[in-house]
Amino acid sequence: MSAIPSNLPLRNDLIGEEPYGAPQLDVPVCLNVNENPYAPNPDVCDDIARRVRDIAPTLNRYPDREHIALRRAFSDYLAKESDTRLAVDQLWAANGSNEIMLQIFQAFGGPGRKALGFAPTYSMYPEYARDTFTQWVTVPRNDDFTLNIERAVAAIGEVRPSIVLVTSPNNPTGTPLSMDETTQLLEACEQASVDGAADGVHPILVVDEAYVEFRTPGVPSAVTLIDKHPNIAVSRTMSKAFAFAGARVGYVAANKGIIDSLRIVRMPYHLSAVTQAAALAALEHTDEQLSTVAHLRQTREQTAAWLAQQTYKGAALTVAHSESNFVYFGVFDDRDFIFRSLLERGVLIRDVGPDGWLRVCMGTDDEMARFREAFSEVLRLAESR
Template sequence: MDSRTTIEAMLRADLRGRTAYGAPQLDVPVALNTNENSYPVPAVVVEAITRAVAAAASGLNRYPDREFTALREALAAYLLRSGTVVSAEQVWAGNGSNEVLLHLLQAFGGSGRTALGFTPAYSMHPIITTTTGTTWVDGLRGVAGGGAFDLDVASAVEQVREHRPDVVFLCSPNNPTGTALDLDTVVAVHDAAPNTLVVVDEAYAEFARPGTPSALTLLQGRPRLVVTRTMSKAFALAGGRLGYLAADPALVDALRLVRMPYHLATQTQAVALAALDHADLMLETVGAIKAERDRLVAELTAMGLDPVPSDANFVLFGGLEDSHTTWSALLERGVLVRDVGIAHYLRVTAGTPQETTAFLQAMSDLAPQHRTASTPMTLSTGARP
């Protein structure tokens, strides 16, 4: 018996045969597949981060602030900029929002419990759910009165009542579709599940179009509601690995039961604090990215393709005869986008104007041969969004 077979036999039964998360990391001229912010960290902020990490370096013989108090206060202050009053006691953070989601499932999921999400949505929700021994329930997006990727309120409520999950995931804006939720949907799902934790993943909230509401405004009086955010996208800090949530202080306190001691390194806290000190500068690229996103929607439509109007920093577009064939053809032209496992659709990140132009030129060349007359929404069995 070889080592791989031996390890497979020892692995937890619910993990056998599964595939690890693996967005391609390829050396290409135009990488638009993981929704990173294409703009580098501004030089002023680089200098501030360097100074902050250097100042902390001599104290690395000591453990970091376990409660990351200054960072929680800074994150609460940042959320106040949008008009939402959140106290530091309501804030929790981790090494990327994925670790924050892991903490939630460690605390409120587990063996004998279930989590429900509405497919297609963020692929890490079911992956993290499974790693905690929680049963994943694949909910469906209803189409009544809306587009193929809209979440129908009545359908969502019915599914929550049917499955009675311990955790419900909502994405707004949703990944990979870019569609945002109205607050009535969040409230309806919350009220339909009186014993359920409702997690609203707002990783792309800063890119939403004007008038798009945030579930942060619903937190007051709803101790079962959680809103997760990240500094990876709008803050161009994907390499910094800092995600966070806002929730009732009692829920935040419960997460202390499952986090590893001193889980946020001193350097991580220093980097995030320096970035938050320069929030205005870090967010200056958001408007430019939104303009490129809207440009993608307009020009893909003009090509006879079917882009989904987006509130995120990416666009899901359909109208393709064979999405993987188009993905490969774009890659041959040096452009890497994301095959999210939805037949006839691909997802492209809104990058710099130069990157957008490179993608659109390549797609314009391919569109006449690659588009199809119909675009049914079908999830393939070999991939997930």
């Protein structure tokens, strides 16, 4: 809990707010923040150290503020991963996709502007809106957490937002968005107007693909739509599948006009030389960095199937379809009891989203075995209450 003295001139709209963040607790099994549980292999670590060592003598100078080499590396990666070749000026990187999102809100949000999302979704989105004085508006998803596309399209025309933000796979539910649905949202944005903007201005569609590498193989990414649609931006990260959360590297693919808009609001030299060097080293080892993705995908399917066989107070658990590295499950009349009881057994998951639902990230095989053991104990305990 923060303890901000009442005599500080904190912004009125921030009084009573708490810093965002999932719990950081020292427990044996941490399955709450959707990291890749497998560390980079020693060869990757050696190359990261070598690259950082090579640029260390230049740290008295500012880094390349346009991070051209890194943007080229992302272009090469997307050409391989999504079969889409983008130019350097269609790519932009920052300190995690969180900073990318904040830059999007800084550039396209602001007083008098609205951002439209689809709940439940990532809990940081309303904070980006708050921090940029952007009005945050949500449309509910269907009961199975899929997007109600008719309702979504109608809301774009009615709300007239400057930003339409959709996550695929969705956090916290893992729900994917089809290419057809993405295209329908894009077409609605291309027809809609924006409150507080001049005639002829249309919303941008931001597709957050933080977990996209965990999708079913062969399913296309929204980056394939960029060259045909100037109003789409696709945000990605190296924090999840790429096993690079500690380095804080995110990036966005979009039309040059969107990228140039972000360059207006970015802080000078926002991406350090050390960060750029580490990211370049990791991108040279793409296959190694992503080598555990298939196994984590299999672990997700096995965990979802196992959870669907469990019962809580006589009823089978509901498990949301996930294309991510986590599984969303419920419904519990006292999810806090389940959460706390697991924590008492050294297993930390996440109580997030609609009441009654919980999220577990995929860990190592040993961690998942411990989760199943602890969760079985907690379910038996719940039955005896």
